[in-house]
Each structure stands twice: as C-alpha cells, then as structure tokens.
Amino acid sequence: MIIAIKRGAAAEEIREFSAALEQREVKVHFSEGTIQTVLGLVGDTTAIDAEALQAHHLVEKVMRVQEPYKRANRLFHPEDSRIDVPLPEGGARSIGAGSLGIIAGPCSVESREQIVEVAEAVKNAGAGFLRGGAFKPRTSPYSFQGMGTGGLDLLVEAKKATGLPIVSELMAINQLEVFDEVDIIQIGARNMQNFNLLKELGRCKKPILLKRGYSCTVTELLMAAEYVMAGGSDRIILCERGIRTFDTYTRNTLDLSAVPFLKRQSHLPVIVDPSHGTGLSWMVPSMAKAAIAAGADGIILEVHNNPEKALCDGEQSITPPVFASLMKDLKKYAEIEGKKL
Amino acid sequence: MIIAIKRGAAAEEIREFSAALEQREVKVHFSEGTIQTVLGLVGDTTAIDAEALQAHHLVEKVMRVQEPYKRANRLFHPEDSRIDVPLPEGGARSIGAGSLGIIAGPCSVESREQIVEVAEAVKNAGAGFLRGGAFKPRTSPYSFQGMGTGGLDLLVEAKKATGLPIVSELMAINQLEVFDEVDIIQIGARNMQNFNLLKELGRCKKPILLKRGYSCTVTELLMAAEYVMAGGSDRIILCERGIRTFDTYTRNTLDLSAVPFLKRQSHLPVIVDPSHGTGLSWMVPSMAKAAIAAGADGIILEVHNNPEKALCDGEQSITPPVFASLMKDLKKYAEIEGKKL
Amino acid sequence: MIIAIKRGAAAEEIREFSAALEQREVKVHFSEGTIQTVLGLVGDTTAIDAEALQAHHLVEKVMRVQEPYKRANRLFHPEDSRIDVPLPEGGARSIGAGSLGIIAGPCSVESREQIVEVAEAVKNAGAGFLRGGAFKPRTSPYSFQGMGTGGLDLLVEAKKATGLPIVSELMAINQLEVFDEVDIIQIGARNMQNFNLLKELGRCKKPILLKRGYSCTVTELLMAAEYVMAGGSDRIILCERGIRTFDTYTRNTLDLSAVPFLKRQSHLPVIVDPSHGTGLSWMVPSMAKAAIAAGADGIILEVHNNPEKALCDGEQSITPPVFASLMKDLKKYAEIEGKKL
C-alpha cells in the first residue's frame, strides 16, 4: 500500500503518522521527496482500511498494490482449484481445473412430474448436474415464492431417479438443515453481500456456488468468497450472472470479461449463468458458447419442459431440444479449449 | 396491465390465453385491432408477473400501468404517514408529515466516552435522534466488524444520558432480541433485498429505517417496503443513500431526485444520508441542505469527535462544530419549506 | 404505438386528442374500456415522438411496439447485408453474411517502419484488413493527437505494400477529402451521436464502421446507423466496443450480448473490438474468441510491434506472435460456426 502525503506536511507529523501505522504489523518505508513524501507499507495490508486512511488530514491519496483478498488469491495458490462432487455410484463429478460443469434444470421445482421429466432430459443431453429452486427470492411479496421444503424433496427424488448431483439456492442460514441431500449450495446475487450468511457458510462443508451480485465489482465477489473462506471452507465456485447497467434490452448485462479476470486473480473455478445473465431464452445458446470460449469452467442454465407455463422465469428458459442441440456445439468448443465435458 | 399480442396470432389462441388470464381474478378487456390485438387487464394485477407473461409465444410486449406495490402506494393512502417515536420524558419525536427528523452520530460505537461525547454534542446542536452502529457490514472479513452487543449497551447508555431516541443497524433477524432498547431499526443497503429478513421484520413493531440498495431502483425500494408492510408493519422510513454509477469521485452518487419521486408515489417519510451518499465529509453540508430543499423529511448523517481516528468511515464524518453550523442553516431552510425542526 | 389514457378522462377530450394524432398519417384504433381507454396507433410511427406524447395531460403511458428504425431494421430486409471492399488485385473482401472480417493494426500510425512492419505481420497471420489511426480522439488536449494527414499517407503506403484494404477513423467531416484511399471509414464511440456528422456521412459512398458509444444503448446505435442510412448510404458495419459500467477492472465492459441482439434486430454486419472493449492486452484473445462464438461477423483489434513504446493504447495492444496464435484458434471457431475466414 502506497500513501502519498500532502505537500507541505510537517516532517514531525509525518513521523507520528508513520509510527502509528507501524503498530498495525506493517513496516513503513519512508521516502521523503523534494516535493512530496510517499510512504510504502510493506507486509500484510489486507486488514488495513484504505478508505479510513483517506480520512487523515496528512493523506493526499492511497493506492493499494496488494489485493485485499488472500485465500481466494491465485498468488498464494497458483494451481487451479477443482470442486469434486461425489456420485452415488462412486467416483466424483468435477468443476474446474480442466473439467467443465454443466448445470441445468428449471428455475423452480413445480411438481414431481416437471422436475423428473426435465432431469431426465438434461441428463440424456449430457448435463452433469441438476438445478432447481425451492426457496425463491422474488422482488414482489405477491409473487410465487417457491415450494419450500416440499420442493427440495422433489428435487431429491429427481436426483435419485437420474443420479445427477443437485444444486439449489439457500436464502437463510436456518434453511441449512433441510439442505442435507443438496450437493452444491447456491447463494444468489442478492445475498452475495449478506455478510452474516457468508460467515455462517464458512462452517459448512458443502461446495458453495456464489453468484456475483448484479451490481458488485469482481473484487467484491472475491471478497465475498474470502468471507466464506475465512470461515474455513475452500470449496467455492464463482458465478458471473450479469450486472446492472444503463441498457435494458437484456435483463442484465452479461460481463464475460469477468471470466478471464477472475481466473487470473483467483484459483477458484468460474462458471457463467447465461439465463439470468440475459433474461432471453433465444440468446442463451450464443452466450453459453461465448462463455466457454472466454474460458469458463462451466455454465448453469435454465431448462423447462414448458416455459410458457413456468411459474418463474419462463422467458429465459430453453426447452430440452434446444439444450440438446447446444450441448452438441459445446462439446466441440470444449475440445478446442482442451476441457473435459 | 396492457398486453400487446403479436401480429398474426390466431383468434382462437388469443381467446384461450385470455381465458387463462381471467382465472387469476382479473377481467380481460379484449380489443381486436385491424393490425394488432391488445388485451387490457382490469383488477388487482400486483400478483401477476409481467416478466412471466413475456415468455408466452403470443405476447409482443407487456406494459404495467398500475404500480406493483399497494400498501406503500400513495394512491390508496393519500395523506403523509408520520412516524412517532415516544420520548422518555413523555410525548414523541416525529418524522414525516411536516416534521424533519435529524439523526446524527458516529458510524460505529467505539467506546463509552466517544458515544456519550458525540451524543451530547449533536443533542446540543439540535439533532433529534442519535445513530451508532454496533453490527457493521464490511466488505472485508478482516475489517473491524463493530462492537456487537457491547456496542448496543453503550448506545443505550448514551440514550439515557441525553434522552435522544437511538437508531442502529440490524444485520440478521436473530439479533432482534438485543435491539429491545433501540427505537428505530435500520436495515442497510446490502440487506434491502434480503427478502427473508424483510418478511420477518413485518412482525416487528418498531419503526424500520429502510435504506435503498446502492443499485436498486426506486421501485425496488418501494417493493422492499411492501415486503415489510405485507407482514403487518406500517412504520417504515425510506432512505436515499446514493447509488452506484460509472463515476467514482464520490463513493456513491446521491440521487436526490428520488426524494420528490418517492414522496409522490408513496405516503412514507423519505430521508437522505449525505454521509454514505457522498463519502466525503466536506461535501456533507451542501448535500444535507440540498436534501431538505428537495423535500426530504429528514437526514441521517455521521458525526465523529475525531474522524481521523474513527475505526470506520472517518473520511465521511463531520465534526461536532461543522454539524452545529449546518444545523443553523437547516433551520432557515426548514422555515422556507414550512417544516418543523 | 399504444397509448394508455388516464382514468377518468373525458370522452370528448380523448376524441380530440385522437383526431390530432390522425393528422400525423397514422390511424388511431380506439378501444374504450370500462376502466381505461387505450389508443392503438397503426401505420408508420417512426416519426412520432413518444416522449413528447407523454407530456399530454390525458396520457398515462406510451408503449412503442414498432421499432423506431426502418432502414436498419431486419423486419424490412430479412437477409443479412454483406459489405464488399474491392481489392487492388480484383475481387473483393467481405464482412457479413457468412464472411468474417478480421481488422488488425496499431492504434496510431507512428512511422513508416512501424506501420509497414505491423501490416506485413498481420497479413501473414491471416488478417483481412489493416487498421491505423491518423486523427486520434484523446481525452486530454496535451496527449498525442495522431500524425494527421501524414499518418494517412503512411497507412496508404502500407496498403500498397501488402494489398490489405485499410480502415481509419474520421473525426470531422472536413477530413473527408484526405480519406480518398481509405477503404472503410471508422466513426468512433464519442462521435456516434454527432448527428451533424452522421447526416453528412449519408452522402459518402464508402463503407462506414460505426462504433457504439460507450454509454449508448443498442437501440441508439441502430438509430445512429439510421441517421447515416436516411442520407442514402447502406454500407454500415456496427461495432460493439464496450460500455461504461460501475466496474472498472476493464476500461469498458464488453457487452457481447449486443452481438446476437443486433443481428436479430438488424441486417447489418456486427463486429467486436476486444482491445478497446477491455483495455487489457492479455484479455484480448479470450474475448476475441468469445465474440466469434457469440455470432460476430468479425473483430477489430490492436496489434503493435512494440506495445511498450506505443504512443497510444499500448496497454491494450497484442504483439504479432500473439495475434498469429489467436488466428489459429479463430479458424477453428469459424469452422464450427460455419463462417468463412
């Protein structure tokens, strides 16, 4: 961390400030220029609040050189992390480090018939995981809020019928007890900065699929992962799912540059959600392919056997035949990129 | 709600679609044009999901005429709501309906000395309420997270010493039990769409100060209020505190147009936070005055007796003398606007 | 265009309003509901200003069903447009309708040596066009503003040496006279809404590469194309080059969803600029591949033989060897997507 001191500051004051900083377990390198003094902080500066320093009357500007995250940082963990999910028949299905994870299924679990039918369809097309929501975050209190625990039960039935590991969203920590059979816990965009929830999740042993908040920076996403990892967990999958911008032709703006950036900064796997990221079913195949081309470790997308009757997000769900056709293309892309699918 | 049907749709299909809509307790007004058919939905459409309708193959576009919120809507509650907080000596202090609420205090409670000193200073300058954080949402797990319950205890001591009602942020519903003495519960920007928390708060009898998420639309803020109100509560104070935009010279962009807009759409009081809204202490007085000029029902701002040593948000805290000087101007502004201060 | 009339409006007033609308060469379809009257405007509504209508005291909301652009609209020109640029040796090089256009070269022309060396390198790697700036839009009046006419002369020399058609940016209409040998005229992001310039360009017979303004919607980009096309030209190439968002880890946020969207709405070719779209050279290959996967008709990117000494945009330029390696991947992607490269 580099601190530029205001011009004309008294040497005595700078020394006092510098001494105060050294009490925070960093070493201050002191460079007195003819015009401006610059302090260089050496050591672990992740616990030093750059914005707080900015309040000091001596400080002109603060520049962070070191990233504010440690456990999620590739610098300290150069090789790719891989998330392995055990399969009922033995072995495991992986995401990251060369393995593409394809997670497909309906936005919401609506009935046994629906979830089993979709599960079989996506399995046959080559999906590796089944997704389905039981607890749904909805903008309106008057909208369908998901089937709750009953929905999870049906999802588990579909898992048993197909052998696909399952992914479902957890909205509050007290729901954890009913997530026993869920293989990957999804944390939604609106909860990405629910810091109390993130802290609690650090004690959870299951893999966490952490979606980027729709107005959070990539650095904030890595800091959210850091919250969970600081609690002890290290099985995190990052997910780009679109950010909020001035243009509204898509529900969100899918920020695919986040894929190479996150993979450079962190060792964690990065997947993409082209369904929520665009909100338009006809655009999903193009953006799913683009995600793989950009280097993603997988995709999560919505497949519904009857999008028009979906209780939630029908406008962004593709049908099983469209999904099957997309999977054929993705296999070719995976081959070029040297990934297992 | 108005639904434009795609050109060339079969009359039979439109009739079926229309019949299905009527099962949702609305009446469908059917207007067959020479080029395009338009359906008008009459009745309470708040429970109808416009985006889901968009998934139907017959639908060209959906236009919502009625607002998606009811209890927060001024249409059904034309007079201003006023939030009354009882005072220890009897009577009440009010926010809304002509009464300005001035809420001041440090970002975080740091010590008995600090909170009592600031409390007395802001009281003498004319503040109506004392703010102070005990549980702090921080972007980094390595930053100071607040004093927790101990901080609340100190805040209550300052309340007893000064008679000022207190405002503090609640981050998770299980903290509610220690908020007994807190007069107004603040819900922070990052929890504005924590729907599980909002639902639980509906059962709470205390006033809720609901901050706008830094990337939430004003309609989403009103929908968040609706979540709480749907649970039974009706004592909500809305708070504009800056939104995230492309420009970063201020921490957030204070969106003062939200004040007249929210007050036109809703009967709830609207206050402004110029401290978080700008992140720059020297800008706080200008923006506090602008907030009152724009029609706000109050302000909440950070005052610290020693901003340079603040453990949190020092760069946006003003000192007691600056606050006292600001209060003199605000009194003149209140008079012009015909508000009580 | 559909106009919802305010509840309680007098029938007589609505009739007058309706009659006034009919004088603008549209037919008004009149649907009187029990609760709300809705007017449907049938005919060419591109010349009707929806925002102006919103000012009328009878109007609740206005919903545009028809797109505001005509000549750029795929609805009236279902087949893909193809831009052919004649080659000196006869024949033409194409962009669009199945042909990928690869445009590569330095941000600025800096010297004969530099531009010829880069031109030969990109030609050998398989580029179809050479780019190079002579007039540079710079945020600071104190930055290098390009070599001007002398730069164009050198670019033309490189064209003669390699046979590659050339692309260069025009900043003001009075520069047109020196663009005689330039094959494709680029209009930069900051001039996308310079309406006077767009009108003048309508009379120009050369193909126009129109870059999306960094804060313009895709609809505004199509309206800018419409300005040029309304003047008579129809040889426009649209270019996505990143939009301004809250996150700043990339210089701009490359909005790849714009590719499938623009291609669905318009018949014009769509290319992508991953260099300006990210501002980071190491990210360019990933995003170039993602652009082709998303369905783009080509890419334009910056290649410099010595990025560290570039007078402009060195941080986003790739070197000739990186470009050559990228081209090998792009050929495989083109094959999967069924495009000629």
Add this chain to the structure above:
Amino acid sequence: MIIAIKRGAAAEEIREFSAALEQREVKVHFSEGTIQTVLGLVGDTTAIDAEALQAHHLVEKVMRVQEPYKRANRLFHPEDSRIDVPLPEGGARSIGAGSLGIIAGPCSVESREQIVEVAEAVKNAGAGFLRGGAFKPRTSPYSFQGMGTGGLDLLVEAKKATGLPIVSELMAINQLEVFDEVDIIQIGARNMQNFNLLKELGRCKKPILLKRGYSCTVTELLMAAEYVMAGGSDRIILCERGIRTFDTYTRNTLDLSAVPFLKRQSHLPVIVDPSHGTGLSWMVPSMAKAAIAAGADGIILEVHNNPEKALCDGEQSITPPVFASLMKDLKKYAEIEGKKL
C-alpha cells in the same frame, strides 16, 4: 505521478525506464524499497499518459496525484471566475462569483409568437437570460430537428423585445457564423467529447456553456473545458444536466454532488439543468431549489407556454406561472446562500 514498479524488477532496467521518463521534462524521484521500488514524477505531468505507462512491463500501478487539467484548475486560479455578458442598455449580467444566472426559455424556438411570449413571461418573473434551441440534436433522424437559422432570427427578435441576453446550442463549427447575436454558446451533452469542435471553440470569444456528457465523469468535463481553454478561451460555464444510470424513473439522474465537487476543483462557474436532468416537469422546482442549496451558480431550465403542444421536450417544460412561483422561492434561497439574484 507515482509509479509502483513490479516486485523483482532488475535495478538496471528500472534505471533505464527512469532515464526515459526524465526526457519528458519531469524529474524522477527514485525510492528503492526492500520489497518494491516506487518512482515519484515531479514537474508538469499533465502531458504524460498514465494509461500508456501502464503498458510497460516494469509497471505495477500508476497513481496520478496531480490533476490532469491546468487552466481549469482552481489550484492555479484560486478565486472564482465570473462570466459577464454585456447588456444592450449598458452594464453586464453576471454568472459566478456570487451572482446567480437564471436561464429560462423553451427547448426549441417554434414561432415568433411563442418565443416572444415566453421571453416576456420569464423576464417578468426575474430570469436573467433567455434560452431557445434552433439546431436540435435528436436521437431519431425522423424527429423535428429545429427551425435552424430561422429559429435564431426569432430568438434575436425576442432578445430585442425583452433585452434578455440569449443562449442557444451550436452543433457544428460551421454554424458559428450565424451565432453572431447569440450571447452564450451552448455545447450539448452529446458534443462534450467532440474534440475537434472543442478545439475550434478555443478561438471563439463568446462565453461557452458546456454541458456534461450524460456518461462523462466530472474529470472528463473538466478536461473538455481544458480543451477549449487550451485554445485560448477562458469564459466557460460548466453545466450538470444528469447522468445515465441503471434507474430510469427520471430521464437522467441529476448528480448534484457534482456542484460542490466542480466548484472545489475548478474556478469556473457551475450551473444545473433540472429540466433535462429529470425529464419530468413536476420535479423541476424541487431540483432547482436543491441545485441552489448545493451551491450552484445558476440554473438553466425549460419554460413553455403550452407544453402539450411543444414540438420537443414538452414533458419536462414548466409553465410561466410555475416558473414565477419557483423564482419567489429561489430568491429566499439565494439570500440564505449570500448570492445575488
């Protein structure tokens, strides 16, 4: 400017880099730390391109301490600038340095009757300047583009009838010849980064009212002013008129924090346009008052005698009676703020 060098860089290479920098008329202060070397550039760094430096393989990060603008910078011109516009009867009307400029009139000049009627109404209510557009930047080539030169003639007639100095927008430099009688030349938001136009305006002797581009940072606005000032002019009025954000309940988001920020960074007067800044006539009075409270040196707003029939922007125009009532409030606000109106 401070440059952090990458860890592990060779001393010899750093010395060469440093020597190269010194050839650009700055002195390099060399601070070799145990972990990281930091270079401090002392002197006029406005001509050094921070982004270009970022391309160098030795560079970790670049931090600009000095602002990139000089002539617009308050640092080198501590006292407020005041723009004086001569009046026909002798004397001058001022904006800045304690004088509030109130500029009112219709979006477009539509007829002699209209412009004279509005001019007299705003004069009687206390406006200091008359605005009216003759050349209109419109998103659609099919919308009304203004009356052109004929409109300017009518505006000059209104000036003669009322004695009010006039303000009108110039869209291209070749229009300058017909702006002889215009007192203040307005440059619209979409032309704020039309650098060729800005350079030419530097030679113009009239005051320039420079509107902030709707997606330009405040620093970019100051750099645009710098372009004009680098050409020799120093009579610039900056204007905040709303920025583009994710929320669309207002046409733009009026960024009132820009007022105190620009006034701190620059000596130039700063005014606010609440009409374009909100797009909603009923919101204009609140935001006009807030602008003055925030410290603005004036406002520019749209007044139309018949907003419903306005050919342009009727939805954001207030009527003469609303304007007269607003002026009464503004006089009280001006008094509190110690400004002349």
